[in-house]
Every structure is written in C-alpha cells, then in structure tokens.
Amino acid sequence: MKHVLIIGSGLSGLTCAIELAENGIHSTLVSPYPSERAQSVMAAGGINAALGSDDSTSLHIEDTLKSSGNIAGREAVTGLCSAGPGIVRRLEELGVVFSRNENGDVALRAFGGQSRNRTAYAGASSGKQIMTALIREARKYECLDIINRLLGRQFHSALIEDGKCYGALLYNEKECKMETVYADAVVIASGGQNVLFGKTTGSMQCDGYVAAKLYEQGARLKNLEFIQYHPTTVETPQKRMLISEAARGEGGRLYYMDGDRRVYFMEEKYGERGNLMSRDIVSKCVYDAPSQVYLDIAFLGKKLINSRLSEVAELCSKYADIDVTKESIPVYPSVHFFMGGLAVSRDHKTSIDNLYAVGECASMYHGANRLGGNSLLAAIYSGQVAAKAICGLQESTDRPDFGEYISAQERVLEERLASKSRFSAVYVRHEIAKLLNDCLGITRNAEKLTEGIQSVDYYISISDKLIYDSDVSPYIGYSLRPMLLLARAILTSALERRETRGAHIREDYPESDSEFALCSVCDYKDGEHRISYVNEDEL
Ligand SMILES: Cc1cc2nc3c(=O)[nH]c(=O)nc-3n(C[C@H](O)[C@H](O)[C@H](O)COP(=O)(O)OP(=O)(O)OC[C@H]3O[C@@H](n4cnc5c(N)ncnc54)[C@H](O)[C@@H]3O)c2cc1C
Structure with a gap:
C-alpha cells in the first residue's frame, strides 16, 4: 500500500495529509510539536479569494504577478488564484466561520497591493480557525489509521540515491536516537527560515534546516534573495510582533512627526490607498522615513477595533503597554516571510524524484514579493496539488540498501552526544x-x-x-x-x-x-x- 512521509504538520502538511487520505493513501505526519502550535495558527489577517462582485480571478492573477515583480509564473499563479473561491467554500464546509458583510456574504477586507477587497477573514483568528477545522478533519483519518502522527521528531536527512528519495531519517528528541521511515514519496512542509535570521515575526519552530539539509543533499533552491520585510511590527525582547496588514486594511494610517505636524507620508506619496501599497514599497518608505513611524488606528473607534482588530489591541496592550484606542503604535519593518525556498515544478516536485515541497518552504507563486493573504491560499493549494501528483506515482518496489548511510549517521550522533x-x-x-x-x-x-x-x-x-x-x-x-x-x-x-x-x-x-x-x-x-x-x- 502506498505510504507518504510528510515533514511538518502546519497548514500545508495537514492539507496534503487530508487530500491523500481522501484518496485512500496512508501518510505519516512528522513534527516536533502538535499542529495546534504551528506557525499557521498565528495568521490573523485572512486568505485571498476573488469572491467580490467587482472582482475576478483575472484581477487576482494580475495583482499577484505585479506584486511578484513580474517573475512569478503566469500558469502557476493562474492555478493558485483560480482555486481561491473553491478553497474558501471548502473551508466553510469544514466549519470555518468566516466573517460576513451586511448582505450575509463572506466579508472581504482590503490588503496591500490588491486592486479589490479580496481577503476573507474569520474575526481576528483566521489561521486558528482554519487550522482547527483541518485538525478536526485529519482526526477522522487518524482514527482509521490512515494518517499517523509522529510528534517530538525533527527531520535529520533524506534517504536519496540516484536522484530519487526513498524516505528520511528522523531525530527522536526525547530518546536521543535516529529513526528511519521509508516511503513512496516524501513531502516537505516545514515552513520558512525564521531562526536563520534570529528575531522575525514567525515561529521559532521554522529554522530553515530542512531546506538547508536537502540543499546539501542536492536539492535545488530558488529565489532566496527575496525576503519579505513586513512594514508594521512591534519590537519585544523575544521576537517581532506582527501588526497585521488588516489594521491598514480597515483604515489605519502611517505617519511620522515633523515638529508638531503629522506627516502621512504614504498618502502624500501614493494617494488615498498609499497605506495599502505592497509590502516591499511600504517597508522601504518606513525605513527611509526621517523619524520614528507610527500607525494610528485609534480614530477607527473602539467598536471596530474590538470586532475586527482585537488581536492587534491585545498584542499591543500585552507586549508594548499601548492602548490602541487612545495611542498610536510605534512600528518597525522586520523579516516576515521567505519568497525563496525549495525549487519545485508545477506539481510541487523538487529537483529530486519522489520528493515534494509545499507551503512556505517551497518557492512558488510569490516571485519577488508576496501579497498578504496569498500565503494561506498557497499553503492549502500546494498541499492539494502535491497530493494529487502523488496519487499518480507508482509504489516503490526497488528500494536500495541505506544501511551503511544510516549507521554512519548514528555513529556521528553518538560521537556528538559523547x-x-x-x-x-x-x-x-x-x-x-x-x-x-x-x-x-x-x-x-x-x-x-x-x-x-x-x-x-x-x-x-x-x-x-x-x-x-x-x-x-x-x-x-x-x-x-x-x-x-x-x-x-x-x-x-x-x-x-x-x-x-x-x-x-x-x-x-x-x-x-x-x-x-x-x-x-x-x-x-x-x-x-x-x-x-x-x-x-x-x-
Ligand atoms: C504572525 C504571522 C501572521 C501571518 N498572517 C498571515 C495571513 O493573515 N494570511 C496569509 O496568507 N499568511 C499569513 N502569514 C504567513 C502564513 O501564516 C504562513 O506562510 C503559512 O501559515 C505557512 O504554512 P506552512 O504549512 O508552510 O508552515 P507552518 O505552519 O510554519 O508549519 C511548519 C511545520 O513544520 C514543522 N517543522 C519545522 N522544522 C521541522 C523539522 N526540522 N523537522 C520536522 N518538522 C519541522 C513545524 O513544527 C510545523 O509543524 C502570517 C505569518 C506570520 C508569522
């Protein structure tokens, strides 16, 4: 029976496991911590889908390509954007309660670099709700032993011979030992490269090691120079806390002080939608500002803040002692997202046969700059695409002997422990x-x-x-x-x-x-x- 090993149980890994399970394919889902603690849970802003009556898939495609510096692949982006509305509907069926507008339709908010309101959101906890729905769905298949979880494990290396992957070595943290898992296909869903850069807005579980090790083992990487700085973050001792783009999507304004005068520099330079230019542009303008930049959302009023931006209010109160209903927030640009990662083909296969990559660790769709809201969409879509491709793979019958490689790695580990x-x-x-x-x-x-x-x-x-x-x-x-x-x-x-x-x-x-x-x-x-x-x- 076909068996797939998935490294990482965030949004992309979970989606892939569920899609495989729906097609009767067994998978082992590996991560150091449970899915409830993956970075995907932190996403607050929302997910893009061309659902508005004034919107279309073609506009979503054009906005994504423009934001990418025109280097994302048109065919790949077309696949992504066309899937958006169906993905949001599927999430609703799984129990995600998206916020509604006055007509009862899914409410859509403005996000940077987008010509239409296109970001669907579930209050201030979109990532949490989406992950909760998928975790529940995955549990159905866990009960049937179609999805098997391995927690407390870190990826060590892939078992590769003659350009084909046959499984992976895992490091069991608790027992300080290596474990071998053979598989017909391996899917990497290990997130971004946050720890490599120290303090970022993202999870410390994502350090970039998996992509790094696979690079050492011969996998190709792509677009590494494109690192997204989010323009509005708050400095804390542990990390950079993200002030979601939703704050500007709801009307928040950036300014700096020139004497007693507030200079709304984004609006002065780019007009009415200046605060919602794409992240590369806003970050550069914040960086170039002559003095400290602030984000003002106080004028939006308590009612709107409490209903749509409650996570911003909580975060500022908890980590920076700021009451956003009364004061502006001092903000700084910080490393937030990696457009680069493992190079993949349209079906999310890496340069190594039977080795796939999905979600943030894979470089696809975003080119030189990602649109806010496109990452959750890409995590789900890529998980689905890879699962579909794997359904068509043959089962491995000719596995080489990896005994020598595994023993050598175990010896190195023992020496290091001693x-x-x-x-x-x-x-x-x-x-x-x-x-x-x-x-x-x-x-x-x-x-x-x-x-x-x-x-x-x-x-x-x-x-x-x-x-x-x-x-x-x-x-x-x-x-x-x-x-x-x-x-x-x-x-x-x-x-x-x-x-x-x-x-x-x-x-x-x-x-x-x-x-x-x-x-x-x-x-x-x-x-x-x-x-x-x-x-x-x-x-
Ligand atoms: C604060 C914040 C807010 C965001 N808001 C939004 C938003 O509103 N909309 C949007 O579109 N995007 C948003 N993003 C981006 C988005 O959340 C991520 O790009 C997306 O969730 C990534 O999903 P993933 O499945 O690729 O990775 P993750 O959810 O990061 O999951 C990675 C998994 O890999 C595991 N892993 C890591 N290393 C190893 C290893 N060595 N061995 C085994 N397992 C490993 C982790 O434990 C985890 O289970 C936000 C990001 C941040 C940081």
Whole structure:
C-alpha cells in the first residue's frame, strides 16, 4: 500500500495529509510539536479569494504577478488564484466561520497591493480557525489509521540515491536516537527560515534546516534573495510582533512627526490607498522615513477595533503597554516571510524524484514579493496539488540498501552526544543571524554581501570542528553546517542579482534590469554554489 512521509504538520502538511487520505493513501505526519502550535495558527489577517462582485480571478492573477515583480509564473499563479473561491467554500464546509458583510456574504477586507477587497477573514483568528477545522478533519483519518502522527521528531536527512528519495531519517528528541521511515514519496512542509535570521515575526519552530539539509543533499533552491520585510511590527525582547496588514486594511494610517505636524507620508506619496501599497514599497518608505513611524488606528473607534482588530489591541496592550484606542503604535519593518525556498515544478516536485515541497518552504507563486493573504491560499493549494501528483506515482518496489548511510549517521550522533566541545554552535547561530540581518536588510550592496560571504565561508571551513554545546540538543549541532550553506546560498543569490526588484533593493543597482526578469535558482555541487535564472513555469 502506498505510504507518504510528510515533514511538518502546519497548514500545508495537514492539507496534503487530508487530500491523500481522501484518496485512500496512508501518510505519516512528522513534527516536533502538535499542529495546534504551528506557525499557521498565528495568521490573523485572512486568505485571498476573488469572491467580490467587482472582482475576478483575472484581477487576482494580475495583482499577484505585479506584486511578484513580474517573475512569478503566469500558469502557476493562474492555478493558485483560480482555486481561491473553491478553497474558501471548502473551508466553510469544514466549519470555518468566516466573517460576513451586511448582505450575509463572506466579508472581504482590503490588503496591500490588491486592486479589490479580496481577503476573507474569520474575526481576528483566521489561521486558528482554519487550522482547527483541518485538525478536526485529519482526526477522522487518524482514527482509521490512515494518517499517523509522529510528534517530538525533527527531520535529520533524506534517504536519496540516484536522484530519487526513498524516505528520511528522523531525530527522536526525547530518546536521543535516529529513526528511519521509508516511503513512496516524501513531502516537505516545514515552513520558512525564521531562526536563520534570529528575531522575525514567525515561529521559532521554522529554522530553515530542512531546506538547508536537502540543499546539501542536492536539492535545488530558488529565489532566496527575496525576503519579505513586513512594514508594521512591534519590537519585544523575544521576537517581532506582527501588526497585521488588516489594521491598514480597515483604515489605519502611517505617519511620522515633523515638529508638531503629522506627516502621512504614504498618502502624500501614493494617494488615498498609499497605506495599502505592497509590502516591499511600504517597508522601504518606513525605513527611509526621517523619524520614528507610527500607525494610528485609534480614530477607527473602539467598536471596530474590538470586532475586527482585537488581536492587534491585545498584542499591543500585552507586549508594548499601548492602548490602541487612545495611542498610536510605534512600528518597525522586520523579516516576515521567505519568497525563496525549495525549487519545485508545477506539481510541487523538487529537483529530486519522489520528493515534494509545499507551503512556505517551497518557492512558488510569490516571485519577488508576496501579497498578504496569498500565503494561506498557497499553503492549502500546494498541499492539494502535491497530493494529487502523488496519487499518480507508482509504489516503490526497488528500494536500495541505506544501511551503511544510516549507521554512519548514528555513529556521528553518538560521537556528538559523547563529546564536550568548547565551541558553541548556539553562538555561531547568533552570529550568523546578526550577519544576515546586517547584509540582507531592506537595502543591500555588493560590499556588504561580499563581506558576509567571507564570514560565512570562514564558519563553513571550520564547521567540521564545531561539534555542539553539550548542554543543548544535538539538533543544534548537526543542523549548523547545512544552515551555514543555506546562509551562503542566500547571500550569493543576493549578490548575483545585480538589480532592484520587489523585496530585493540594491543600493548599487537601484533600477530593475530586464535581463534579471526571471527566478534565480541555486545548486550546490562539488562545494560550489551555482546561480542560474529560469522561468518559473518551465521548472
Ligand atoms: C504572525 C504571522 C501572521 C501571518 N498572517 C498571515 C495571513 O493573515 N494570511 C496569509 O496568507 N499568511 C499569513 N502569514 C504567513 C502564513 O501564516 C504562513 O506562510 C503559512 O501559515 C505557512 O504554512 P506552512 O504549512 O508552510 O508552515 P507552518 O505552519 O510554519 O508549519 C511548519 C511545520 O513544520 C514543522 N517543522 C519545522 N522544522 C521541522 C523539522 N526540522 N523537522 C520536522 N518538522 C519541522 C513545524 O513544527 C510545523 O509543524 C502570517 C505569518 C506570520 C508569522
């Protein structure tokens, strides 16, 4: 019987498992923590679907392509946007209570970079409600043993031979041991690369390691230089708390002070919808502002704030001691989303056979900049697309012997558990996060990127000697080298793209260049990171 291994149980992994189960295919869903704690639960703003009477799939496609800096694949984006209305209807059937307008239709709010109100939302907890509905649906199949969950496990590496994947090695945190799971197909659904960058708006469960390890093992990465900065976040000691774009969608205004005068700089520059320009544009304007930027939602009134922006009010009160019904919120742009990740074809297969990638860890649909609300849509759609492709795969009958590889990895783990290294892998992780934030900020230049590459190369050159801190999980130790390779690939992708496009703003190449109107792909072979450029629809 066909069996699929899914790494990650957030929105994309869960969707894929359910779609497979509906087709009678068994899957094992692996994650360190339960689905209830995945980043997808944090999404508050909503999900895009062209449901409005003044909207259409073609307008959604055009907005998505424009926002992508015209490098997302038209065919891929057409598939995504066409699926939007059906996905929202399906979520309703599963029990998601989307907010309604006065006519009783699904209410749609304005989000940045969109020509129509298109973002469906469930109060202030869209992600939570969507995940709750899917977790409940998955449970039906768990009871039938069609979906099997493995918690407390981290991905270690894929079992790959001759360009085909046969399963994966997992690290069991509690028992400090490796486990092998063979499968007819493996789906990666491990989210973004947050921890690589230190403090971001996202979950600390998503560190980028899975994509990094697969890159080391030969999988191709794509569009790594495109990192989305969200324009409105609040600094806290642990992380950057997101002030959802919904706050501006409901009418919130950005300004800075010039003496006693409020300067509504986005409206002055871009007119009435200035606060809702796409995130790359708003983040750059906030970054360029001559003094602290504030977001004002107080004038919207308590009633609207409590009904539609309650999570913004709660978050500001809890983490920043701000009463948003009376005061403006000081905001900063911060790393929020990764347009780049594992390169996939239209059916979400990576460059390795029988290995698929879905959700935020896969690079597809968003090009150089993602539209708010398109990520939840892409997580669900990609899970469905990959499941459909896997239904058509043959069962593996000719599995090679991975015994030697597995024993070697177990030996390395035992040595690491026994060792008392002085060099702190945690320290190196922090240094790399600092370096990436410094070199890959809202604006970049060749000098900084080259310096960054030199530093990362130094750490890579000594990484075999960096074992791991004996007081932290071995995971931190064995994940370090692949993470350094991923950092190197991101820096190289950013250095090679000698133009400005979407979220990639080069001080030394301030204009877009038609020569680069393509997606970048990065391959790691014989110790070299090689960049080339492709059309997304041709992958
Ligand atoms: C604060 C915030 C608000 C957002 N709001 C919106 C919004 O309103 N609308 C929208 O469209 N998008 C929004 N986004 C983006 C969106 O939430 C994500 O892109 C999307 O939920 C990603 O889903 P996913 O399934 O790819 O990953 P995730 O939900 O992040 O799930 C990843 C899974 O992989 C597991 N995992 C990670 N590493 C490993 C490993 N080594 N081994 C095994 N398992 C692993 C994790 O534990 C988790 O189960 C928001 C993001 C943030 C941070």
